[in-house]
Amino acid sequence: MVDADQTFVIVGGGLAGAKAAETLREEGFRGRVILVCDERDRPYERPALSKGYLTGKDERDSVFVHEPSWYARHHIELHLGQPAVALDREAHTVRLGDGTVLKYDKLLLATGAEPRRLDVPGTDLVGVHHLRRLAHADRLRQVLTALGRDNGHLVIAGGGWIGLEVAAAARGYGAEVTVVEAEPTPLHSVLGPELGQVFAALHGDHGVRFHFGARLTGISGQDGVVLAAHTDDGEEHPAHDVLAAVGAAPRTALAEAAGLALVDREHGGGIAVDASLRTSDPDIYAAGDVAAAHHPLFDTRLRVEHWANALNGGPAAARAMLGRMVRYDRVPYFFSDQYDVGLEYSGYAPPGAYDQVVIRGDVGRRQFIAFWLAEGRVLAGMNVNVWDVTDQIQRLIRSARQVDADALADPSAALESLLA
Known part of the structure; x- marks a missing residue:
């Protein structure tokens, strides 16, 4: 008491x-x-x-x-x-x-x-950024404005959610953007290659350049200011600023x-x-x-x-x-906005946990729902420019029941019917 x-x-x-x-x-x-x-x-x-x-x-x-x-x-x-x-x-x-x-x-x-730090030479140069705190965002907003005004170049280390959202913001200001990502697609560890390709195409359509299968090995500069970022395959990427978006601890x-x-x-x-x-x-x-x-x-x-x-x-x-009975078992949920794409993701389905990806809707128009399944059970769902379906998706996940993949992919079949 x-x-x-x-x-x-x-x-x-x-x-x-x-x-x-x-x-x-x-x-x-x-x-x-x-x-x-x-x-x-x-x-x-x-x-x-x-x-x-x-x-x-x-x-x-x-x-x-x-x-x-x-x-x-x-x-x-x-x-x-x-x-x-x-x-x-x-x-x-x-x-x-x-x-x-x-x-x-x-x-x-x-x-x-x-934010995890880049363990490479040159991170002490002016123009190397992280994004976690409001003060970071204050500074980065000024940087992106200047890059867009001066046709400057931003290199982003990491193709996760933060990296892609900053890439979209930077392109909105008119900055040139290169994303360096060790995996074969952006968001690979979250969405897997199937949906990672969708976001590679989205950002490619907006002028973002990707350099996959590589890691930053150093940042070079002159007079204490960033000039270029270097990767482990010998490439040099011109840069006025570098964002470290390699995860958080x-x-x-x-x-x-x-x-x-x-x-x-x-x-x-x-x-x-x-x-x-x-x-x-x-x-x-x-x-x-x-x-x-x-x-x-x-x-x-x-x-x-x-x-x-x-x-x-x-x-x-x-x-x-306060002594109340609590059982915290909420379905993990997050959202993202990139260009004209808004999405919500519910569940947990890292690569290796699922055996099938089912798409309902039109990927080309970027208006669809993706489902990750294991043995016919929905582990996660992501609605892209489709709204008011999060509750149904989370109920499918919580039910842990096997669903018919063809019905799941059919937009004319109400999601609620799969719970009956």
């Missing part, structure tokens, strides 16, 4: 942490709620950093989770620009970078992830130093949590990009780095901290 004498500390000022704080108050928690953010900006949502805000369609203020006065009105103690540097589980304390020590009854770790240093159970990197990394998002310490929970929970639908431990997981995981962890 929780009461006004208790203190709940949330470490991590992203969407998961902000929504957890909001949920604690909505659920009637009367104690102290302390939200620790290592950035100086109040909590914000990250999708716009590579989508609407980066393209110039959305204003900067649109990214924030709450208006500035919301935290004071709801008695949320906000520590901005203060990293948590030490966790003492026995004493139930968190120490901040300025020496402040916070005592907690329950603790939520929503520390997120950080969960920020587990605080948890690791405190002795919490972690997941091996080869299995996705992150802080190991149970179905209620509780860590190996009964008073500590984890949510968002940093949490790795066993998912009953896919019978594997998953760490999901997407907006919906933060949006839903933060509140789930907050309810568990």
Whole structure:
């Protein structure tokens, strides 16, 4: 039973942490709620950093989770620009970078992830970028504007979601873009080669150049400024700027130093949590990009780095901290916008997990739904420029029943009929 004498500390000022704080108050928690953010900006949502805000369609203020006065009105103690540097589980304390020590009854770790760095010469040159924080997006938006104005060239290391969304934004500004990707298609590790080819064609139609089967080995420059990017097959790509978009790593240093159970990197990394998002310490929970929970639908431990997981995981962890019964088993979901293509993906079907891809609709017109199946069961579905079908797709995934592939591919057969 929780009461006004208790203190709940949330470490991590992203969407998961902000929504957890909001949920604690909505659920009637009367104690102290302390939200620790290592950035100086109040909590914000990250999708716009590579989508609407980066393209110039959305204003900067649109990214924030709450208006500035919301935290004071709801008695949320906000520590901005203060990293948590030490966790003492026995004493139930968190120490901040300025020496402040916070005592907690329950603790939520929503520390997120950080961009993986390019381990090549030249990354210290002016013009090498990452995209994870609002400050990164502020800078990159200026860079893309200048590249478009001056017919400049951006080289992107990595053909994942961030790499492709930035490529689309850059082309919208008029910049020249080359994407260097080690796999044979973009999004290969997420969508497999079948759908990866679709996105290669989409970006090719918009003037993006791909260099597949290669990795960056170095970035050269003059007077401290980028001039070119080099790949392991001996190619040189002229560049005014380089974006490292080679994935993100969960920020587990605080948890690791405190002795919490972690997941091996080869299995996705992150802080190991149970179905209620509780860590190996009964008073500590984890949510968002940093949490790795066993998912009953896919019978594997998953760490999901997407907006919906933060949006839903933060509140789930907050309810568990309050003693509510929580079983966090949401179907993984994410969305992307690139040029005139919008998509939603539900499920989990990495290459090797599926044995069939079924297409419903017209790939050429980029208006279709793709389904990934294993032994006739839907593992994942992606709707591209087709809307209001996410619920049906997720119900197909949850049902775990075998479906007729011909009916699945037939646009005249209602998805609901396959659940009957």
